[in-house]
Amino acid sequence: MYQVVIVEDDPMVAMLNRRYTEKDPRFQVCRECPDGRAALEYLRSHPADLVILDMYMPQMDGLDVLRQLRAAGVSTDVIMITAASDTATVEAAMRLGVVDYLVKPFEYDRFCQALDAFDRRRQAIRAQSVNQQQLDELLHRGPAAAAPAEEKPEDKPLPKGLQPKTLEAICACLQANPQGLTCEQLAMKTGFSAVTARHYVHYLVECGRADSRVDYSTGGRPSVIYTLHG
Structure with a gap:
């Protein structure tokens, strides 16, 4: 470690x-x-x-x-x-x-x-030793950091535990709020738990369909805001 x-x-x-x-x-x-x-x-x-x-x-x-x-x-x-x-x-x-x-x-x-x-x-x-490609x-x-160009993120199967309908609802809510939402705000608007919302937005960020940014403007604990691409 x-x-x-x-x-x-x-x-x-x-x-x-x-x-x-x-x-x-x-x-x-x-x-x-x-x-x-x-x-x-x-x-x-x-x-x-x-x-x-x-x-x-x-x-x-x-x-x-x-x-x-x-x-x-x-x-x-x-x-x-x-x-x-x-x-x-x-x-x-x-x-x-x-x-x-x-x-x-x-x-x-x-x-x-x-x-x-x-x-x-x-x-x-x-x-x-390392070869030239590794260097x-x-x-x-x-x-190493790039995804294969021929495979779009949305074409990949969802990870175990994620449901297509729930993902669709999360995406629709983010799309309707282009200014971005925290996991807690997203949970309140969709009716899912904050833990569920967090799983789905992390998946969206990982596959490049959403962005996350840290908001320090609250004056208290920093929050993470998620926005959907496009």
Whole structure:
């Protein structure tokens, strides 16, 4: 199991990052650090596989944390999560060895892609050798991340436990609410349970028929909004 350190000064965002990370059984959050200094102190004496690092924090920003980690010989992989999208910041982070860069607000499936890409790189590093196709997929996120072009998502059989009529009702409700709905709102409008709604929207996101985005505007716990394509 990969050990993950989250470096984030916003407790709500840190909680969300932990929840997203630990949905994947390959990953376990071993530490949450509220600022860069706490992260440096911990990582200098505790090994970790992956750091999920915010850019804007008090006293020390994410780039400063990265510079000091590398100077101290800490080579832990880093996924940067931030609102900063200017090219200068992105280039600086890449030069310091981040393995992925997610711009807030990011979607849950994009976060999952970052974890999957990290795992593929680790698996490749553990192997004694890799071929050119494997290198291309690791370095450029090529064919491994793409679905076969000839097979449309809607042509695939539904996973076990999902019913066509329920899926049709969920899609119809999302289509009637193009601004997007949370699972709780979707459950209220369709009469299904929130757990049922969540199963179906996760399926729609996974097969590319819907998008998810994180809404931080509520002032309280962040919520995930789902919208249907087309």
